[in-house]
Amino acid sequence: MAARRGSLSQRDARTGIALITPTLVVVVLVVLVPLAWTLSLAFQHITLLNISYAGFIGTFTLDNFKGVLTSPGFYSALWTTLLYTFGSTAGSIVVGLIAALVVRRGFRGRSLVRALMLLPYVAPVVAVTFVWSVMLNPQFGIVNEWGTRYLGWDDPIAFLSQPSTALLTVIAFEIWRYYPFAFLFMMARLQAVPDSIEEAARVDGATPLQVFWHIILPQLLPTMGVLFALRFVFTFNKFDDVYLLTGGGAGTEVVSVRVFDFLTAHKDVGAASAQAAVLALVLAGYLVFQWWIGRRKNGWEL
Amino acid sequence: MAGFVLASALPFYYMLLLSVRSIDEVLLNPASLWVDIRTVSLDAYDRVLSSVDAGGQGFLALIGNSLIVATLTVVITLLASIPGAYAISRIAFRGRRQVSALFLAVYLFPSVIVAVPLFVIFTRLGLRGSLIGLAIVYVAHTAPVAIYMLRGYFATIPVSLEEAALVDGCTRLQVIRRISLPLAKPSVMATALYVFMIAWNEFLFALLFLVERRDQWTVSLGLSQLSGSIEVPTTVLMAGSVVLTLPIVVLFFTSERLLVEGLTSGAEKG
Numbered sequence: 001m002a003a004r005r006g007s008l009s010q011r012d013a014r015t016g017i018a019l020i021t022p023t024l025v026v027v028v029l030v031v032l033v034p035l036a037w038t039l040s041l042a043f044q045h046i047t048l049l050n051i052s053y054a055g056f057i058g059t060f061t062l063d064n065f066k067g068v069l070t071s072p073g074f075y076s077a078l079w080t081t082l083l084y085t086f087g088s089t090a091g092s093i094v095v096g097l098i099a100a101l102v103v104r105r106g107f108r109g110r111s112l113v114r115a116l117m118l119l120p121y122v123a124p125v126v127a128v129t130f131v132w133s134v135m136l137n138p139q140f141g142i143v144n145e146w147g148t149r150y151l152g153w154d155d156p157i158a159f160l161s162q163p164s165t166a167l168l169t170v171i172a173f174e175i176w177r178y179y180p181f182a183f184l185f186m187m188a189r190l191q192a193v194p195d196s197i198e199e200a201a202r203v204d205g206a207t208p209l210q211v212f213w214h215i216i217l218p219q220l221l222p223t224m225g226v227l228f229a230l231r232f233v234f235t236f237n238k239f240d241d242v243y244l245l246t247g248g249g250a251g252t253e254v255v256s257v258r259v260f261d262f263l264t265a266h267k268d269v270g271a272a273s274a275q276a277a278v279l280a281l282v283l284a285g286y287l288v289f290q291w292w293i294g295r296r297k298n299g300w301e302l
Numbered sequence: 303m304a305g306f307v308l309a310s311a312l313p314f315y316y317m318l319l320l321s322v323r324s325i326d327e328v329l330l331n332p333a334s335l336w337v338d339i340r341t342v343s344l345d346a347y348d349r350v351l352s353s354v355d356a357g358g359q360g361f362l363a364l365i366g367n368s369l370i371v372a373t374l375t376v377v378i379t380l381l382a383s384i385p386g387a388y389a390i391s392r393i394a395f396r397g398r399r400q401v402s403a404l405f406l407a408v409y410l411f412p413s414v415i416v417a418v419p420l421f422v423i424f425t426r427l428g429l430r431g432s433l434i435g436l437a438i439v440y441v442a443h444t445a446p447v448a449i450y451m452l453r454g455y456f457a458t459i460p461v462s463l464e465e466a467a468l469v470d471g472c473t474r475l476q477v478i479r480r481i482s483l484p485l486a487k488p489s490v491m492a493t494a495l496y497v498f499m500i501a502w503n504e505f506l507f508a509l510l511f512l513v514e515r516r517d518q519w520t521v522s523l524g525l526s527q528l529s530g531s532i533e534v535p536t537t538v539l540m541a542g543s544v545v546l547t548l549p550i551v552v553l554f555f556t557s558e559r560l561l562v563e564g565l566t567s568g569a570e571k572g
Contacts, residue, residue: 009394011474012393012394012395012474013393013394013395013396014395015389015393015473015474015475016389016392016393016394016395016398017389017395017396017397019385019386019388019389019393020385020386020389020390020395020398020401022381022382022385022386023382023383023385023386023387023389023405023445023449024386024401026382026383026441026445027382027386027404027405027408027445027446027449030416030420030438030439030441030442030445031408031416031442031445031446032408033419034416034419034420034423034442035415035416035419037419037422037423038415038416038418038419041418041419041422046422048425051422051425051426099306102303102306103303103306111558111559113303113306113307114558114562115554115555115558116307116310116311117306117307117310118310118554118558118562119310119311119314119551119554120310120313122499122550122551122554123314123503123547123550123551124502124503124505124521124522124546124547124550125503125505125522126503126505126522126525126526126543126546127317127525127542127543127544127546127547128313128547130317130525130529130539130540130543131313131314131316131317131540131543132313134316134320134536134539134540135313135316137536139329139332140328140329140332140536141332142316142332142333142335145332145333146333149333176309176310180310184562184565184566185566188566230410233410237415239506240505240506243506244505244526259417259418260417260506260510263417263418263421263510264510269418269421269422272418273418273419276415276417276418277415279415280415287410
């Protein structure tokens with residue numbers, strides 16, 4: 001019997017490896033090889049004109065990195081990226097938390113409400129950025145129309161094209177689009193919290209704020225930590241939202257938009273790769289930091 | 303709560319509203335949130351959907367392209383991710399932890415970074431500008447997400463069910479086909495839907511790979527290309543937005559519960 005079980009688990013292990021192989025091959029081919037190639041391209045002089053000679057091995061230099069790190073606007077783009085990422089991530093989690101608390105108790109039509117709230121998250125980015133641009137349009141957009149009519153604005157505000165408002169507007173858009181994501185995960189977590197502790201606290205005379213602060217929030221913190229890391233990473237690399245809203249103008253140029261510009265407008269593959277590599281490095285640094293904090297608090301494992 | 307619903311849904315209502323109003327009327331009375339039923343006009347849809355030869359924007363053909371890319375992406379992604387997700391959540395083998403960590407790491411390193419080399423590779427292979435090429439690029443996007451979602455679900459299937467079948471003499475592959483996969487069907491469906499949505503909504507790679515091939519444009523790309531020109535009135539843009547959004551909204555509302563469960567089951571353990 002023991003021998004048979006041994007051979008069973010051995011056979012199982014072989015099946016496991018056989019099953020994982022196709023997945024692994026796909027991941028290596030479509031993600032890891034390109035990633036390694038980005039690094040390789042970042043060290044070469046490659047433009048779209050001589051791209052047919054581009055390979056893994058070429059004449060390696062540090063010129064692209066030198067060029068990227070000293071190019072005008074790089075640090076401001078990096079700073080913009082950090083502001084944008086942090087603002088959007090923190091904002092969407094806070095708004096998502098409030099939404100989860102509000103919709104927490106069951107009521108008639110809750111699943112419809114939940115579905116409506118999730119719409120911004122599942123809708124196509126091109127369509128929703130268009131609607132926002134139209135709504136914020138200074139000539140006939142409804143926001144400016146109402147602002148000047150009911151809120152006493154002196155003039156319509158060009159939200160997306162003036163530096164004082166553009167970045168904030170883009171962050172607001174990002175919060176609007178991604179609060180449902182945070183909402184979803186916190187709702188799921190909240191539903192796993194037993195009611196009894198909360199009831200006991202309430203019987204003991206705790207105010208709703210105290211219940212939230214001492215009972216609900218501690219339960220949600222690990223989920224919020226994971227959400228923060230996930231959203232931070234995704235937002236950090238985000239391209240289409242910013243590109244479609246402002247084209248990277250009016251102080252909203254984030255690094256991923258620069259990568260795109262280097263690739264398409266300058267046709268400089270090497271410089272684009274170098275920027276992407278720098279982006280990946282900053283992100284890797286952040287992940288290590290997050291993992292280190294998570295490990296120290298024991299709340300989160302990667 | 304009403305505030306959240308309003309804030310989330312209002313832009314979609316506004317999109318729909320503008321798409322059926324005439325542009326003159328919008329400019330005349332921009333603050334209106336209503337449209338008189340007698341003045342509803344479907345001209346904008348006519349312009350968006352009718353073919354380029356007929357003076358329209360040819361979105362019907364673009365919808366076909368989007369459907370092809372999204373469906374191909376779903377099929378390739380599922381084929382590539384189901385076996386792997388099952389293996390890392392269920393079977394003990396050497397290197398499992400490393401592979402599992404690798405998949406998670408890949409999940410965290412998305413789009414822009416792999417865009418450049420994929421662009422180079424596909425240019426050299428002559429696949430840039432083809433829908434199949436684009437679908438393969440999308441798999442780079444979706445496979446990590448799919449593995450992540452499916453892995454979480456496979457882990458919730460009771461081990462005892464599978465063990466019983468193994469003891470009864472089924473091979474592992476038979477167990478997967480007869481027990482695990484049927485049980486995981488809702489999750490596979492949810493993953494398929496989510497992948498379809500990602501592929502349908504995607505914009506950056508469509509722009510990078512297809513912009514020179516008008517006949518291959520997806521709806522997202524076609525819509526984004528409309529915005530620059532002055533001759534296209536806002537109402538037509540909004541009609542295009544509705545055409546792009548509607549399939550996703552329908553899909554989402556018919557499968558909302560499934561999708562929400564699929565999305566959160568993957569990450570609950572995190």
